[in-house]
Amino acid sequence: MIGRLQGLLVDKQAPEVLIDINGVGYEVQLPMTSFYELPDVGNKATIYTHFVVREDAQLLYGFANTSERALFRELIKVNGVGPKLALAILSGMTASEFAQTVSRDDASALTKLPGVGKKTAERLVIEMRDRLKNLTIDGANEPLALEATAAASANKDVEGDAIAALLALGYKPQQASKAVAKVLSPELNSEDVIKLALKSML
Template sequence: MIGHLKGQIISKNPPEILLEVSGIGYELLCPMSTFYELGNLNDEILLFTHLSIKEDAHTLFGFISKDEKNIFRELIRVNGVGPKVALAILSHLAVPSLIECIANEDSDLLAKTPGIGKKTALKLIVELQDRLSKVELTSSSISNNAIQKSSNPNTQQAIEALQSLGFKTKEANNMVSKIKDKDLSTEQLIRQALQNK
């Protein structure tokens, strides 16, 4: 398995780049988020890679960060989502946006990705909600969001209580996130969330 490649950019033709490593040219498919961060031709870069092997092709995918690679691997584990669709998702949404989109159950935003319908977007959200919390991400902005959400252990109970009252997950999250005082009990959080509605 090829874990990463470090070499010179020989050509860029989205979504493909040609990377020369010790005299060998590797063709890699990259999401647009990686393309935006690539340097100029002949610049030396490091790309984290994923090798997809099928009967008719061996395809190498390249990512600017380990987070992108990890999320890509989680996406292709979802039934019905292949590497090309996962690449389209990462081209449409950056990693922090995708994680937020799944946490808030924003299927409409996810469905705006070319090749993703409403049904697939909902399936992605259902399958990835638990899995993404277990994925180790290196980006500080992503981990900080996760820490902020869990700073009060009563927050999650309040959100679940609001859901049982008939509010959607996204609505319940928004209602609770507006509360400034983070040291409230579950009942106080629910009361304030309902007052702020």
């Protein structure tokens, strides 16, 4: 089991990153809530991981802190929720926001996330209500170790990067394009646009 990675951030293409550890590059998929906290390429970071082995692939999912990873692990136990959908859920809202949504029995808020239908949303509310009681969701438990703060950088492909990230998270092309166009602004980098686009669809 690979539980944590600490190394040099080589590449960032939402929602995936490449982190170099002693010459070995690990591809890791992160929810956007964790992706926002990453430093710029070329800096070091520590990412808490969940390792999935399938017949056709070995996949690493990364998180900013252990509480977010714990929530991910509980989500994939829910019938009909796989790693990809769990990642999309945590990209659309933070762990604390998800916990609040479940505590309010607000299934309708969950249906706004890609891939979450009415039945899945209701199942999430029912099954996660008790599981969340055993988790500490405060967003401050063992935060992502950054050795450099993330800085906004100019990117001429901001719109394309943002749309590609939303497509990777499960949104439809038209839905992604519309959301990005709604929030696109010259002073924003791709991460800002992705974040605002996701919020605009909730």
